[in-house]
Amino acid sequence: MTTFQTTHIVYFSPTHTTEKIARAIAEGIGMERRIETDLTLDESVSAIEINHSLTILATPVYKGRVAPVALQRMKRLKASGSPVILVVVYGNRDYEDALVELRDMAIELGFTPLSAGAFIGEHSYSTPQRPIAAGRPDADDLYQAMQFGKDSLSKLERTNLPVPAFYIKGNVPYKPFITGTPSAPVCNENCFVCGECVEVCPTHAIRISPDGTSIETDVNRCIRCCACVKVCPNGARVYDNPFAAFLHENFSARREPELFL
Ligand SMILES: Cc1cc2nc3c(=O)[nH]c(=O)nc-3n(C[C@H](O)[C@H](O)[C@H](O)COP(=O)(O)O)c2cc1C
Ligand code: SF4
Ligand code: SF4
CATH class of the missing domain: 3.30.70.20 (Alpha-Beta Plaits)
Structure with a gap:
């Protein structure tokens, strides 16, 4: 059994849904010491060493992949075998290959994947006129995230490092990330x-x-x-954005978090 006293949360979260899920997972883990690294506005490239902590690595899904800026910013992390909880948050359409992409990057950075979860957050394009997963993560999502934190910690306590590989939904090679015509609000x-x-x-x-x-x-x-x-x-x-109407019309049916342990 391996014991840790620190949880380190690392996230990129422009509209804060990913941040909320990551914090709820940390709350479920319940360790005394918590470090937060918010990469959302942080363009620095200096290395962040991660040792002797249970890390939560959390990112939004963009086009079925890890948001490219999140991927870029997470490259600063240098771990030496620390266990990591992989988290993607998506806007109720789909997360496709984002979780396996996050797993592969985490391994490259020196982490050992412990568990993985895909959660739902209000879509970036959601508006009061055309809601898409509005208000999520809600109380149910946050409860599931806390429980997932607890379950991940139990797995860590009964497993010798390195954690054996486990199934995560998604495909390799990942779906292509097609950059459309530039646009902005x-x-x-x-x-x-x-x-x-x-x-x-x-x-x-x-x-x-x-x-x-x-x-x-x-x-x-x-x-x-x-x-x-x-x-x-x-x-x-x-x-x-014409895509917002399409999402509102076709992806209103509630999806639930998917967890891999
Ligand atoms: C450019 C872009 C692409 C997105 N692609 C997807 C997607 O493929 N599937 C999905 O369900 N949600 C997608 N979303 C929605 C976000 O994943 C979702 O709103 C997430 O909760 C945002 O995280 P944040 O609140 O931490 O910024 C996309 C959002 C943006 C801005
Ligand atoms: S200008 Fe673009 S990148 Fe900047 S906050 Fe608005 S949508 Fe995001
Ligand atoms: S769009 Fe105008 S009013 Fe709104 S936040 Fe930006 S500067 Fe302020």
């Missing part, structure tokens, strides 16, 4: 240039214009995470 006439959207953009794609009267967005930097849309206090930031 825009501001409407309700924008009063408060700058809140600038603060939350993970790729620094937004700035206040030099004369201070408007918001400028670099579409080539935008990853369409919709953090700016969801943070705007005045409903002034909108992403007019």
Whole structure:
């Protein structure tokens, strides 16, 4: 049996659903010491060494894969055999190959996968007019995440490291990640240039214009995470996206978390 006293949560989470799930899992594990590494706004490349802690590695799913910026930012992690709980959060459509991609990257970074879970979060493109998994993770999701944390810890306590390989749903080779035509949310006439959207953009794609009267967005930097849309206090930031209607019409049936231990 291996004992650990620290849980280390590492996540990328522009609209906070991934962060909520990761924290609920950590709560279920219930270790005294918890370290959080939030990579959402952190573009630094200096190495983060992870030793002697149970790590939770959590990312949103973009196009059935690990969100590319999350994948890039997680490359700073250097583990020496530490056990890791792999977590993907998706917007009720599907997570396809994201969890196996996260597993493969975690192994490359030096982790030993312990368990894996795919959870559901409100879709980045969800709006009050066209909800997609609105309000998730809800109380049920968070309860399941806590329970998953407890079950992962029990597995760790009865297993000698390295943990034997276990089944995770997904395919290798992964589905291709096709980068579409660049686009980004825009501001409407309700924008009063408060700058809140600038603060939350993970790729620094937004700035206040030099004369201070408007918001400028670099579409080539935008990853369409919709953090700016969801943070705007005045409903002034909108992403007019035909895919949102398709998702609302076709992926409203509630999906449940899938867990692999
Ligand atoms: C560019 C992009 C692609 C996405 N692709 C998928 C997808 O393939 N399947 C899915 O169910 N949700 C997809 N989503 C929704 C997110 O996975 C979901 O909203 C997640 O909860 C966002 O995590 P966050 O709150 O931590 O940012 C996508 C979102 C974005 C912005
Ligand atoms: S958060 Fe909304 S109101 Fe504030 S600058 Fe951005 S778009 Fe404008
Ligand atoms: S501008 Fe693009 S990358 Fe920046 S917060 Fe908005 S959607 Fe996300």
